[in-house]
Every structure is written in structure tokens, then in C-alpha cells.
Amino acid sequence: MNQTAIARSWVEHANGHRDFPLQNLPLGIFSRPGEALRCGVAIGDAILDLEAVLATGLLAGQAKVAVEATRGGALNAFFALGRAARVALRERLLELLGEHCEHQQSMQAALYPASECQLHLPAKVGDYTDFYVGIQHATNVGKLFRPDNPLLPNYKYVPIGYHGRASTLRPSGTDVRRPKGQTLPAGETEPRFGPCARLDYELELGIWIGQGNDIGQAIPIAEADQHLAGLCLLNDWSARDIQAWEYQPLGPFLSKSFITTLSPWVVTAEALEPFRCAQPARPDGDPQPLPYLLDPKDQARGAFDIELEVLLLTERMREQGLPAHRLALSNTLNMYWTVAQLIAHHSVNGCQLQPGDLFGSGTLSGATPDAYGSLLETTLGGKQPVELASGEKRTFLEDGDEIILRARCSRDGVGSIGFGECRGKIIAAN
Amino acid sequence: MNQTAIARSWVEHANGHRDFPLQNLPLGIFSRPGEALRCGVAIGDAILDLEAVLATGLLAGQAKVAVEATRGGALNAFFALGRAARVALRERLLELLGEHCEHQQSMQAALYPASECQLHLPAKVGDYTDFYVGIQHATNVGKLFRPDNPLLPNYKYVPIGYHGRASTLRPSGTDVRRPKGQTLPAGETEPRFGPCARLDYELELGIWIGQGNDIGQAIPIAEADQHLAGLCLLNDWSARDIQAWEYQPLGPFLSKSFITTLSPWVVTAEALEPFRCAQPARPDGDPQPLPYLLDPKDQARGAFDIELEVLLLTERMREQGLPAHRLALSNTLNMYWTVAQLIAHHSVNGCQLQPGDLFGSGTLSGATPDAYGSLLETTLGGKQPVELASGEKRTFLEDGDEIILRARCSRDGVGSIGFGECRGKIIAAN
Structure with missing residues (x-):
């Protein structure tokens, strides 16, 4: 062609x-x-x-x-x-x-x-599940806590995920109110209460579920891809200081549930078909997926080749007429598991998926700093600020900052399609 | 009276x-x-x-x-x-x-x-949140991992909770299909896949939310109790072997989402009014709640005095006409936080609560083994079996076993009310 x-x-x-x-x-x-x-x-x-x-x-x-x-x-x-x-x-x-x-x-x-x-929002989300299958992100975040052993032993066997909050999903353009919560200041033993001081974004793919399953009936990996309706962009806004104090032992809670922003268009599985490709080979030494997660057809065509972009626009940049600053350029090939593997895993215990359920992929960082999908990674946990053309620096997000996510697939002879934008601007805490 | x-x-x-x-x-x-x-x-x-x-x-x-x-x-x-x-x-x-x-x-x-x-089910649950505020349970479970330091540093400051799965909530009487999943056998480094071998129940209070809040608008502690519609019983079925392997770093996922059983009647806040009492005093040395969680009215009348009972009935006991075996007799006064504190905490980051949202309290164990609200605690992680009148022993639940939760409040001059039953019988894995 x-x-x-x-x-x-x-x-x-x-x-x-x-x-x-x-x-x-x-x-x-x-x-x-x-x-x-x-x-x-x-x-x-x-x-x-x-x-x-x-x-x-x-x-x-x-x-x-x-x-x-x-x-x-x-x-x-x-x-x-x-x-x-x-x-x-x-x-x-x-x-x-x-x-x-x-x-x-x-x-x-x-x-x-x-x-x-x-x-x-394109659908009323029954349940929203946030995965953690961006292996570069999991490695980068793990390194902040465990430099020698960033990935936990289960990571390469289990598509790690957790239940998210459906009620605070909002479409692109909704303002992001800075959350308040408990945080533990460095070196102290008693928490304080106040506005989040380490507000971050996370670049994720949103996955819309089409047909569901009955409770107790797992979706086999060979059929899982048929349950995908389409994709969107998802910004999993994160309050890093609240998260650090609250998340043990049951995982992130209020640090993630103040708002999650979605791009409003569902790019269908059919439109994305030309941009599918083989799941990248696992590095030498990585285990093979267990049989319930392994399907030759899925390995051959189950991945997506979608370019992902993150832009930052501050209040001062808007005033000065400066263009948005590109924080990251990444790709969905950084997913360690395919969408079909996420669906098969999520339902293998008999959990019921329903039409209009939503998955987040987890943060899709690439291997190099210009592809990191959160400020936690880009700034090394706040130690290395991003410098902007406006003369400003950022470790985490300030009031007035706007994050814009974009996605695009392109292939010779097929042309290119995009996802539209997923935008959100930070407004001051109440 | x-x-x-x-x-x-x-x-x-x-x-x-x-x-x-x-x-x-x-x-x-x-x-x-x-x-x-x-x-x-x-x-x-x-x-x-x-x-x-x-x-x-x-x-x-x-x-x-x-x-x-x-x-x-x-x-x-x-x-x-x-x-x-x-x-x-x-x-x-x-x-x-x-x-x-x-x-x-x-x-x-x-x-x-x-x-x-x-x-x-009495309502279509938008979001289901499972808390962890049974302090005896948190202590008992913590001891299995950290005998000298069972409670993590955040426990007495933060009403710990996590998002649960709404799609697999089911009314009393629904069979409980034994889930399959990944588990890591003791002493091995690679997981296996198969039916859960450590299937457990958890005795919890279910909390129905009445009026909600707008996104970004926290519910003040002084108003929080007005958002309670009523209570029920909740069995948070748990696959302990799946949980142990999957839960790091983001919390329980498939180990909890195969089914959660509710008693079908909403016992209203008004019917429960006579059975309210002061929140038990915190032990010496425990910190006071942060101001956003502290309200004198709530401390004086925010707790509930509800007796909770767990019964086990096996297939053989049914055949032999034996009565159900009481596994536990506990009380909602084992909650370290009040319902109002849970509501104020959940919304303090701006998270939107909606009418018909559901909270689980977390397992409400008492201080002694005859009040432990899960088999994980009763059997010390499977080491000390429960002996039954049928001659059987149980560490965890077997196919055909039925768990029955009951609750009852009683006060002189007021009489007593109950919650009805929350039942579920285990059926074999697919």
C-alpha cells in the first residue's frame, strides 16, 4: 500500500x-x-x-x-x-x-x-482497575526504595493491579483541585494535615471493556481480546506525599482518588487494528507467562504501537505565550503485559467484568529520562528539577500548571490516527 | 423505661x-x-x-x-x-x-x-471501599508477619482503607465459587496456578452511604454522620494464598474480588440510634485523632454497640443434623474509628461519595480467640485447626462449608433488633 x-x-x-x-x-x-x-x-x-x-x-x-x-x-x-x-x-x-x-x-x-x-465521560464506569504494567515505571519507582532490587519477586509473573475509584473519573478539561491529606514530614514521627505538596501526574493508557463475563466464569486468554472495546488516555493524578504515608499495607487510596482524568474519545479496537504488533520479547532470564496468560496469537499481535506524549504548560508560560514543554515521549510498547493478558488475569478468579469497566495500564514510562511518565521519575523523587523556557523550575506540580497527554499511531501506507487530548489544570486546595 | x-x-x-x-x-x-x-x-x-x-x-x-x-x-x-x-x-x-x-x-x-x-442487593453500588479499622484484626494479622511490631506507624493516625470491587457484591445465599489464581508454595521461587487452598471469610460491618458530596468538597467530621443511611453485614471472602503472593506493592486484588457477600436488609441509622454509644477510649499512649477526624459529639455517640456472630456449618454437620459451630462472637466496638471518621477521612481529599456507596469496616475481631473474625486468626495462619462436633477439623474453608454471619443489638428498655443473616456456601472451583 x-x-x-x-x-x-x-x-x-x-x-x-x-x-x-x-x-x-x-x-x-x-x-x-x-x-x-x-x-x-x-x-x-x-x-x-x-x-x-x-x-x-x-x-x-x-x-x-x-x-x-x-x-x-x-x-x-x-x-x-x-x-x-x-x-x-x-x-x-x-x-x-x-x-x-x-x-x-x-x-x-x-x-x-x-x-x-x-x-x-463516554460511559458510566462500574469498576475502574488500575494496573502497574509499565515495567520501566515500576523499575524506576522501585529504585527509589530498593536501588539493588527494584522489582518485587511477583512482578514478572503477576500483572499487578489494584481497584481504583470510579466516582472521581472526569473528562479532559476538568480542573484538578489540589487534595488535602495526611503526610509525614521527613524526619518526623507524627503526621501533619494540609494541602498535598508533591502533586504529580501519571501517563497511562485507558482500556474500555466491551462485553463482560458472569461471576465465577474466567475469560480465557484466547478470547480475551474480544472483550476490548477501545482505548483512551488516562492521567492518574497522584499525591506522592499522601501516598507515601497511607499506602502500607493495603495500597494507594486517597492519594489517587481525588480525580482521574480521561480523554473523552473511545478509539475503537477496529481503528487500532493496523497499529497492533507482536508483544516485545521478554529479556533473557525473564520467566514465561503462566499458561493461563499465554496465547500465541496474543503474543504475535496483542501489543499496540502507540506513541504517547506529555506536555506541561504553566501559568507564566501561558502569559508569556510560550509553547507547552514536552515532559515525555513514550510508547505503549513499554507494557510488560498485553491488554488480553490483563483481561484474562483480572477474571481468572471469577471476578465479573462489565461493559464500560475501565482499566488503567499503569504509568507507561520509557527507558530514558525523556520518556519518564511521571514527575516522580523525571525529577528523581523531587531531587532534580525540570527547567522550563519561562525560567521556572518544577519538581512537582504547582497551582495553575496544566498537563496535556496526547497519543498517536502511525504506519506507512495506513496513515495515522490520534486520541485527542487529555488535559487537566491544577487549582488551589480549598 | x-x-x-x-x-x-x-x-x-x-x-x-x-x-x-x-x-x-x-x-x-x-x-x-x-x-x-x-x-x-x-x-x-x-x-x-x-x-x-x-x-x-x-x-x-x-x-x-x-x-x-x-x-x-x-x-x-x-x-x-x-x-x-x-x-x-x-x-x-x-x-x-x-x-x-x-x-x-x-x-x-x-x-x-x-x-x-x-x-x-439493596442498591446499585457505585464504589465499594474496604476499610481495615478492626484494630484487633490488624494486630493479629500484623503479628503473623511482625511479632514485635504488629501495627504499622500509620495505623493509629490514618483510617486505613482501599478500593474494593463493586461488581462482585452479592446478596446472602449466593454460592461462593472457590477462586483460582497464582500462589507461591512455601520454599519455592516460582508460582503455581490452581484453586485457592487457603479460602477464608472475614466478619465485617457494611456501611451504606446516604447523601453524597461534590468532587473537591470534603465532608466535615461534624456533618459526616448525616451521610450514613444504614448498616448491614459483609463477608469479605479472602483467598489467603493468592493474597500473600499478589498484594505487594499495591494491596489485595484478585484475592478479594471473586465475591463479597452482603446481608440484604439495610438497618437504618434511625433504628440503630438507641444502640449508639461513646467511642471506646484510646489506650494510653495512643495519639489523638487529627482535628479533621475529631468531633466531641462523634466521640460521645458515634460508636455502635452491635454483637456480631460467625457460624460454620459443614456438609457432614448438615448430614448429621448437627447445629452450626460458633466460630466467633465479637462486637462493633472493636472499630478503632467511628463511621463518621471513615466518611470524613474518605472525602477529605475531595473524593466524591455517592448515594449507595458501600464501605466495609474491615474484619471486626475481638481480643480473644473466641472473638477472632477470620480463620487466618482463629487457626494462627493454619497452624491450629478448629475442631468440630462432626469429628472434622478446619484450618481454612472446604467445599460445602457454609459461613453464616449474624448481628444483634440489645438494650434494656429498648429491646433488641437484628440484621438477618449473611450466608454463603463454598462450591468447588471450575
């Missing part, structure tokens, strides 16, 4: 669009001022209102069923339909938005400028 | 009922065969159908609004109304079920034998 084979849209601003060309078609929940929430598809700088498309009569069969399942302001019922319905809708939208479509006039009426729309 | 002052019901089997006399009136969600889920109130051995009461026209004002909010098969909207609506409904039901009620015939038609009804 060559570039000329990339399908084009009659929506001109979609062709060559950084994030949302025709071959992406991510789904989300949007609203226009004063109107109800409904499902839309991002195309270039516009949003296609699926309810309006349905009203044109241009949808039939499974594609129609799929759109009917997007009603009610959340995609859970749509996710529950599984892959076939997603594919049917995608195929029909590729026709209707493709350059040879004969219904452009009807379709045009269903397009709104994205700038006039508000985006919401 | 003396016993004669205890209000009586025209529902004769309610008077002196072990769990559900007139002064209890717990709420739950039930169904009759082939019919939709709806809200009921336990009264003696019967269930009062609130929808049927509404149809009689005997409810008005806030009591009527309250019942309308119980529709849809879940109490979340009712919980969201808060205390005033609960009180209005309770006051009216005390009249309508009281011995002097003039509408007994109409009311009688709204009563069903409990034995003909199925009970469900």
Missing part, C-alpha cells in the same frame, strides 16, 4: 487531521448547550451526531441497533453489544463519510463544529 | 422477633416469583411491600416521596433523599404497623411471607 490508498472523506478537514481522519471514527458522549447528552463520532474538527444520522434513515440492521444502544448518555449498552455491532457501525460510517458518499447533504446536517460541543 | 414500653405490632410474629420487631423496619429490595424487583420492609417473618402500601393511599408527604424514590429495584435514589425522608417513612410505618393502627386490613394485603420472596 502507499499513501494514495488511504481512504478520504468528503469532510475536507478530516483528511490529514492530526487525530480524527476518516479511518479513526472514535466514539464519545457530547452535548450542545442546553441539549441532552448523546453519542457522537469525531471526524476532523467536527462531531457527527449519531442520533441525527439515525433520523436520516441511512442506517439499517446492526449499525442501526448499535446506534440505538448508544442512547441515554453513556456507551455501556453499546459496549455490551460487542465487536460485531461496532464493526457494522464502523463499516457504514466509512461509507457515509467517505468521499464517494451520495448522501453528503443529509450527513452534513448531522455534523457540528467540535468547538461548540461539550464532551463527557 | 421497662419492657412494657416497647411498641408492639399487630403483626403478631413481629413482637419479640429475633431480628425484625416493629422498632427495626429495615429496608431491602425483594421480588416474588415472576415479578419485578421492588422495595420492602422486614417485619417479623413477613415483608411489607411499600408499593402496595402506596397504592392504599395511606402514605402522604415526605413518606410518599420516600417510597416513590425506592422504585426501579435499587435504593440509591431513596438514599439520596437523606435522613428527613427516611425518618418520615419510618414514623408513618411505625403508625401503620403499630398495634393501634386502624388500617390493618389494607396493610395486611401488602404483607408477604418472607419465605416466598427472594432478596437482592
Whole structure:
């Protein structure tokens, strides 16, 4: 294939669009001022209102069923339909938005400028699980505590994860209130209470679950990938000082549950298909996954090659008109386990997954400092500040700082698609 | 007051009922065969159908609004109304079920034998948080790892908790499928995969949240108790061998998320009011709670005096017609923190609580072995088996074993109320 084979849209601003060309078609929940929430598809700088498309009569069969399942302001019922319905809708939208479509006039009426729309969470998350499968991150964080032995003995056998808080998931653009909590100042034995002084971000992939399973019924690894609905970006904001004091023995709690920000578009498994690749070979000496986590098909095509970027913009940088500072450029290939392995592991004890459940991957740092996905790593636990063009320095985040996550996949002959942004700005503690 | 002052019901089997006399009136969600889920109130051995009461026209004002909010098969909207609506409904039901009620015939038609009804979870749990505030349990478990220093330095400052799994909460009577998972056999360095061999129960109090808070807005300790809707029993089934291998560094995960069993009746804050008492004084040398957790009113009346009981019934005991074996008799006064302190702590970082959220207290062991709330403690980590009248021994739970949790409050002149049962029987791994 060559570039000329990339399908084009009659929506001109979609062709060559950084994030949302025709071959992406991510789904989300949007609203226009004063109107109800409904499902839309991002195309270039516009949003296609699926309810309006349905009203044109241009949808039939499974594609129609799929759109009917997007009603009610959340995609859970749509996710529950599984892959076939997603594919049917995608195929029909590729026709209707493709350059040879004969219904452009009807379709045009269903397009709104994205700038006039508000985006919401795409689904009502039943349970949110945060994994820890970025092996560079786990190694970097482990080194801060155990320089000679950064990874615990279970790390290469168990896809480590913990239950997160679903109620404080918020869409991109929601302000991040600096949390208060207990912290133990260095050298002291009694905690103090006050605003977090070591506020951090974490660069993560968000994983949307499609069809679920019954309680007591594990999802076999060979079928696990069929339960993936799509991906997004996730910022697992972290209060490092609260975390250090509270997390033993049961894990992070209030240090993570003040807010978690998601990019609002669900980039579907189908749109990501061209960007799948083999899971990187494990280093010599690493154990093989146990059989319940091992599937040849998954090893061959279960990984994603997605470039991830983190940008920082401070209040002063905004005032001075400076561009955002790139904190990290990383990749989802830093995941030690595939999405299918996470799904198989999560359900192997009989735990019920439900449509619209969300996983976070864990922080996806790369091997070098310019790819570290948290300030804890970039600044070596606050010891080595980041220097900015504004003359400012940062160890952790200050009020007014904004973190912007981006993701993009690109392949010759296939073109590229993006995830849109996952933004959040710190505001002062109450 | 003396016993004669205890209000009586025209529902004769309610008077002196072990769990559900007139002064209890717990709420739950039930169904009759082939019919939709709806809200009921336990009264003696019967269930009062609130929808049927509404149809009689005997409810008005806030009591009527309250019942309308119980529709849809879940109490979340009712919980969201808060205390005033609960009180209005309770006051009216005390009249309508009281011995002097003039509408007994109409009311009688709204009563069903409990034995003909199925009970469900009372609410759709948005988020489930499991605390660890049973200080005897934390001490006992800590001793297994650190005999000289069982409690970590944060324990007496921080109400320790972690996020749990909401999707696998189930009502009493649901079978408990033995989970599979990774475990590390003693003395080995590589894990194996298979059915859990150290399956345990945990005796906990379940805490239902009524009105919630907005993200970013902490609930002050002085107002926290107003956010309590009611209590239930909770069995936090635990796979000890899976837990030991998986839990570092982020806490328990699959060892807890295969099922968590709840007693189906919400015993309201109002019914429990007579059984409240002062929070037990902290032992000499323990720190005072930080100011955000300290409220004189809460210290004086924030605790609950509820007796808790655990029974074990094996397959062979059932065959031999033997009564259940009492594993433990404990009390909620073993909580190191009050419910109000848990609510204030959970929200102090701005975390949003929502109506129908659920907290577990953590295992509520007493000081002596006959009050230990898990087999891990009772058998000293499996070293000292429990001997049963059937001639059997138990270190951990075997297939066919059933665990029954019960709770009861009693006070002279007030009488006693109970929680009903929280039962679960182990079935073989898939």
C-alpha cells in the first residue's frame, strides 16, 4: 500500500487531521448547550451526531441497533453489544463519510463544529482497575526504595493491579483541585494535615471493556481480546506525599482518588487494528507467562504501537505565550503485559467484568529520562528539577500548571490516527 | 423505661422477633416469583411491600416521596433523599404497623411471607471501599508477619482503607465459587496456578452511604454522620494464598474480588440510634485523632454497640443434623474509628461519595480467640485447626462449608433488633 490508498472523506478537514481522519471514527458522549447528552463520532474538527444520522434513515440492521444502544448518555449498552455491532457501525460510517458518499447533504446536517460541543465521560464506569504494567515505571519507582532490587519477586509473573475509584473519573478539561491529606514530614514521627505538596501526574493508557463475563466464569486468554472495546488516555493524578504515608499495607487510596482524568474519545479496537504488533520479547532470564496468560496469537499481535506524549504548560508560560514543554515521549510498547493478558488475569478468579469497566495500564514510562511518565521519575523523587523556557523550575506540580497527554499511531501506507487530548489544570486546595 | 414500653405490632410474629420487631423496619429490595424487583420492609417473618402500601393511599408527604424514590429495584435514589425522608417513612410505618393502627386490613394485603420472596442487593453500588479499622484484626494479622511490631506507624493516625470491587457484591445465599489464581508454595521461587487452598471469610460491618458530596468538597467530621443511611453485614471472602503472593506493592486484588457477600436488609441509622454509644477510649499512649477526624459529639455517640456472630456449618454437620459451630462472637466496638471518621477521612481529599456507596469496616475481631473474625486468626495462619462436633477439623474453608454471619443489638428498655443473616456456601472451583 502507499499513501494514495488511504481512504478520504468528503469532510475536507478530516483528511490529514492530526487525530480524527476518516479511518479513526472514535466514539464519545457530547452535548450542545442546553441539549441532552448523546453519542457522537469525531471526524476532523467536527462531531457527527449519531442520533441525527439515525433520523436520516441511512442506517439499517446492526449499525442501526448499535446506534440505538448508544442512547441515554453513556456507551455501556453499546459496549455490551460487542465487536460485531461496532464493526457494522464502523463499516457504514466509512461509507457515509467517505468521499464517494451520495448522501453528503443529509450527513452534513448531522455534523457540528467540535468547538461548540461539550464532551463527557463516554460511559458510566462500574469498576475502574488500575494496573502497574509499565515495567520501566515500576523499575524506576522501585529504585527509589530498593536501588539493588527494584522489582518485587511477583512482578514478572503477576500483572499487578489494584481497584481504583470510579466516582472521581472526569473528562479532559476538568480542573484538578489540589487534595488535602495526611503526610509525614521527613524526619518526623507524627503526621501533619494540609494541602498535598508533591502533586504529580501519571501517563497511562485507558482500556474500555466491551462485553463482560458472569461471576465465577474466567475469560480465557484466547478470547480475551474480544472483550476490548477501545482505548483512551488516562492521567492518574497522584499525591506522592499522601501516598507515601497511607499506602502500607493495603495500597494507594486517597492519594489517587481525588480525580482521574480521561480523554473523552473511545478509539475503537477496529481503528487500532493496523497499529497492533507482536508483544516485545521478554529479556533473557525473564520467566514465561503462566499458561493461563499465554496465547500465541496474543503474543504475535496483542501489543499496540502507540506513541504517547506529555506536555506541561504553566501559568507564566501561558502569559508569556510560550509553547507547552514536552515532559515525555513514550510508547505503549513499554507494557510488560498485553491488554488480553490483563483481561484474562483480572477474571481468572471469577471476578465479573462489565461493559464500560475501565482499566488503567499503569504509568507507561520509557527507558530514558525523556520518556519518564511521571514527575516522580523525571525529577528523581523531587531531587532534580525540570527547567522550563519561562525560567521556572518544577519538581512537582504547582497551582495553575496544566498537563496535556496526547497519543498517536502511525504506519506507512495506513496513515495515522490520534486520541485527542487529555488535559487537566491544577487549582488551589480549598 | 421497662419492657412494657416497647411498641408492639399487630403483626403478631413481629413482637419479640429475633431480628425484625416493629422498632427495626429495615429496608431491602425483594421480588416474588415472576415479578419485578421492588422495595420492602422486614417485619417479623413477613415483608411489607411499600408499593402496595402506596397504592392504599395511606402514605402522604415526605413518606410518599420516600417510597416513590425506592422504585426501579435499587435504593440509591431513596438514599439520596437523606435522613428527613427516611425518618418520615419510618414514623408513618411505625403508625401503620403499630398495634393501634386502624388500617390493618389494607396493610395486611401488602404483607408477604418472607419465605416466598427472594432478596437482592439493596442498591446499585457505585464504589465499594474496604476499610481495615478492626484494630484487633490488624494486630493479629500484623503479628503473623511482625511479632514485635504488629501495627504499622500509620495505623493509629490514618483510617486505613482501599478500593474494593463493586461488581462482585452479592446478596446472602449466593454460592461462593472457590477462586483460582497464582500462589507461591512455601520454599519455592516460582508460582503455581490452581484453586485457592487457603479460602477464608472475614466478619465485617457494611456501611451504606446516604447523601453524597461534590468532587473537591470534603465532608466535615461534624456533618459526616448525616451521610450514613444504614448498616448491614459483609463477608469479605479472602483467598489467603493468592493474597500473600499478589498484594505487594499495591494491596489485595484478585484475592478479594471473586465475591463479597452482603446481608440484604439495610438497618437504618434511625433504628440503630438507641444502640449508639461513646467511642471506646484510646489506650494510653495512643495519639489523638487529627482535628479533621475529631468531633466531641462523634466521640460521645458515634460508636455502635452491635454483637456480631460467625457460624460454620459443614456438609457432614448438615448430614448429621448437627447445629452450626460458633466460630466467633465479637462486637462493633472493636472499630478503632467511628463511621463518621471513615466518611470524613474518605472525602477529605475531595473524593466524591455517592448515594449507595458501600464501605466495609474491615474484619471486626475481638481480643480473644473466641472473638477472632477470620480463620487466618482463629487457626494462627493454619497452624491450629478448629475442631468440630462432626469429628472434622478446619484450618481454612472446604467445599460445602457454609459461613453464616449474624448481628444483634440489645438494650434494656429498648429491646433488641437484628440484621438477618449473611450466608454463603463454598462450591468447588471450575
